[in-house]
Amino acid sequence: GENVEQHPSTLSVQEGDSAVIKCTYSDSASNYFPWYKQELGKGPQLIIDIRSNVGEKKDQRIAVTLNKTAKHFSLHITETQPEDSAVYFCAASGRGGSARQLTFGSGTQLTVLP
Amino acid sequence: EAQVTQNPRYLITVTGKKLTVTCSQNMNHEYMSWYRQDPGLGLRQIYYSMNVEVTDKGDVPEGYKVSRKEKRNFPLILESPSPNQTSLYFCASKLSRESTGELFFGEGSRLTVL
Numbered sequence: 001g002e003n004v005e006q007h008p009s010t011l012s013v014q015e016g017d018s019a020v021i022k023c024t025y026s027d028s029a030s031n032y033f034p035w036y037k038q039e040l041g042k043g044p045q046l047i048i049d050i051r052s053n054v055g056e057k058k059d060q061r062i063a064v065t066l067n068k069t070a071k072h073f074s075l076h077i078t079e080t081q082p083e084d085s086a087v088y089f090c091a092a093s094g095r096g097g098s099a100r101q102l103t104f105g106s107g108t109q110l111t112v113l114p
Numbered sequence: 115e116a117q118v119t120q121n122p123r124y125l126i127t128v129t130g131k132k133l134t135v136t137c138s139q140n141m142n143h144e145y146m147s148w149y150r151q152d153p154g155l156g157l158r159q160i161y162y163s164m165n166v167e168v169t170d171k172g173d174v175p176e177g178y179k180v181s182r183k184e185k186r187n188f189p190l191i192l193e194s195p196s197p198n199q200t201s202l203y204f205c206a207s208k209l210s211r212e213s214t215g216e217l218f219f220g221e222g223s224r225l226t227v228l
Binding site for chain 2: 001006049089
């Protein structure tokens with residue numbers, strides 16, 4: 001099955017700096033890569049996703065890049081703000097409805113220091 | 115308001131005492147799933163359901179049961195809880211069984227088994 005590794009496990013940045021979180025996946029058939037943000041005491045929430053036919057996607061201050069050859073994808077947050085502090089999870093999903101669908105990484109605790 | 119509702123949010127129980135965590139969604143979603151979240155391990159899938167009366171094991175199904183008698187409800191049953199099932203549990207749903215698409219999470223149920 002799919003295996004997703006996520007690094008780093010914790011990340012501290014100064015407000016206004018950029019943050020980058022990286023994930024690798026094992027199943028070359030995976031074709032959908034979402035990122036979820038989990039604020040304290042809440043469930044994860046989708047912030048951005050990318051499909052395997054696209055190399056990069058942006059939404060305001062966040063962007064995701066995908067390298068299918070190397071089987072890794074990254075989340076980039078620019079101009080970080082205190083409200084960006086949260087746990088971020090990457091995930092990968094294979095084709096077909098019979099699979100277990102999303103496999104999540106182990107999470108990154110991002111802290112934005114004022 | 116579109117949401118996934120879990121109950122109870124917090125529960126302390128003792129080894130062997132059967133318990134059920136309920137999950138209900140009001141979005142007419144086809145797909146529902148249960149995850150457990152443990153430090154350093156991310157979100158691991160317990161069971162999922164593609165539709166009514168269709169359920170399947172995820173990555174960590176041992177010690178759990180589920181049922182999907184109605185489209186909106188997907189309860190998680192611990193027949194004989196053990197301390198290693200102490201965890202934060204999330205129910206999630208999405209519109210269809212396709213591998214892509216946003217997962218909507220509940221707020222989580224923190225379970226402690228003594």
